Amino acid sequence: MSSKKVAIIGSGNWGSAIARIIGSTTKSNPNIFDSNVSMWVHEEIIDGKKLSEIINTTHENVKYLPGKKLPENIFAVTDVVETCKDADILVFVIPHQFVTRVSNLLKGKIKQDSIAISLIKGLSTSKSDGIKLVSTEIKEILNIDVAVLMGANLAPEVANDNYCEATIGIRKKQENGAMLKKLFHTNNFRINVVEDIEATELCGALKNIVACAAGFSDGLGYGDNTKAAIIRLGMMEIIRFVNQYYPGAHLSTFFESCGLADLVTTCYGGRNRRVCEAYVKFMDTKSLAEIEKEILKGQSAQGPLTAEEVVELLKKSDSQSKYPLFVAVNKICKKELKPQDLINELRNHPEHM
Ligand SMILES: NC(=O)C1=CN([C@@H]2O[C@H](COP(=O)(O)OP(=O)(O)OC[C@H]3O[C@@H](n4cnc5c(N)ncnc54)[C@H](O)[C@@H]3O)[C@@H](O)[C@H]2O)C=CC1
Numbered sequence: 143m144s145s146k147k148v149a150i151i152g153s154g155n156w157g158s159a160i161a162r163i164i165g166s167t168t169k170s171n172p173n174i175f176d177s178n179v180s181m182w183v184h185e186e187i188i189d190g191k192k193l194s195e196i197i198n199t200t201h202e203n204v205k206y207l208p209g210k211k212l213p214e215n216i217f218a219v220t221d222v223v224e225t226c227k228d229a230d231i232l233v234f235v236i237p238h239q240f241v242t243r244v245s246n247l248l249k250g251k252i253k254q255d256s257i258a259i260s261l262i263k264g265l266s267t268s269k270s271d272g273i274k275l276v277s278t279e280i281k282e283i284l285n286i287d288v289a290v291l292m293g294a295n296l297a298p299e300v301a302n303d304n305y306c307e308a309t310i311g312i313r314k315k316q317e318n319g320a321m322l323k324k325l326f327h328t329n330n331f332r333i334n335v336v337e338d339i340e341a342t343e344l345c346g347a348l349k350n351i352v353a354c355a356a357g358f359s360d361g362l363g364y365g366d367n368t369k370a371a372i373i374r375l376g377m378m379e380i381i382r383f384v385n386q387y388y389p390g391a392h393l394s395t396f397f398e399s400c401g402l403a404d405l406v407t408t409c410y411g412g413r414n415r416r417v418c419e420a421y422v423k424f425m426d427t428k429s430l431a432e433i434e435k436e437i438l439k440g441q442s443a444q445g446p447l448t449a450e451e452v453v454e455l456l457k458k459s460d461s462q463s464k465y466p467l468f469v470a471v472n473k474i475c476k477k478e479l480k481p482q483d484l485i486n487e488l489r490n491h492p493e494h495m
């Protein structure tokens with residue numbers, strides 16, 4: 143059997159950190175993987191030079207993961223079809239707002255028996271089809287099997303090789319679970335595979351909304367008890383959402399790295415938290431988008447957009463009252479509610495009734 147070729151679609155903060163892992167695992171498993179890995183770079187010019195060329199010569203993504211070397215078997219490619227055309231495993235790791243466009247570029251241009259794994263935390267939304275899981279969107283456009291990888295994985299810490307865990311959600315473990323585990327599992331990046339794809343993915347998507355609430359709370363100086371309450375209520379809304387829209391999830395999935403662990407790490411160390419903390423302080427003079435641009439310098443905070451998408455879905459089934467935290471985050475991001483009113487919205491939470 144020939145070794146599997148891997149393509150990484152994305153080269154942002156997480157894309158670059160995961161490329162360090164994939165570069166290493168493909169090299170150390172030559173019987174399973176081809177060690178030449180292409181990585182799609184959305185081209186941009188940095189100090190007069192093409193980012194793709196900088197990556198291929200210095201082996202560093204100077205914009206999105208500065209100071210960390212990428213393995214030399216990772217090759218930056220600027221054409222997404224070229225990146226993926228021979229690949230057996232497609233690793234999707236782009237901000238969720240680009241997934242539909244990029245998947246459509248690949249339609250009919252990839253190997254028919256390839257598989258994908260999505261590391262994207264967010265939901266897919268289109269005017270015609272409404273809101274979907276990102277994995278469903280990729281599957282429907284490309285007609286291939288899609289697994290997900292989610293977890294408590296702040297990219298800079300993963301790039302430092304600090305010990306952490308992640309969860310692979312897959313339809314049936316026996317299909318590609320072992321191979322996908324081999325692609326990501328290292329001494330310091332420990333993978334657990336669960337047959338609960340929707341809950342795994344939704345934990346990753348929805349925790350970004352909760353992190354925004356944690357950021358508002360931090361910006362207001364409310365301290366750790368309040369943040370713990372936000373984390374708990376957020377967790378309960380995540381579980382409620384999964385049970386309402388994708389019934390059949392295993393309760394244990396919420397205690398995997400993709401669940402409680404990711405919620406904790408994002409509410410303390412994530413970009414959504416940081417952007418929303420700053421928003422409380424500067425919202426009178428700057429928009430959320432301006433603050434995101436200033437703080438993240440081209441990286442993306444997915445929570446505000448995900449809150450908007452989720453609330454659209456809640457409205458369709460008249461379910462807003464069951465999700466006060468998700469709804470309040472959306473309203474605060476749209477300046478329909480003051481951050482100071484967040485706690486008022488949580489005081490009569492269904493969890494307290
Ligand atoms: N950064 C982190 O710590 C983690 C991020 N994630 C998730 O991984 C996904 C990707 O995040 P990051 O790699 O951190 O990206 P990022 O937040 O660093 O975003 C920048 C990336 O978006 C690309 N981009 C900008 N405009 C684009 C366009 N028009 N079309 C396509 N791409 C464009 C940029 O080239 C760059 O690669 C997100 O869903 C995020 O939630 C998951 C775990 C950890």
Ligand SMILES: O=C(CO)COP(=O)(O)O
Nearest residue numbers: 293294295296412413414
């Ligand atoms: O998903 C993440 C950590 O697991 C990263 O969260 P942020 O996008 O808020 O930084």
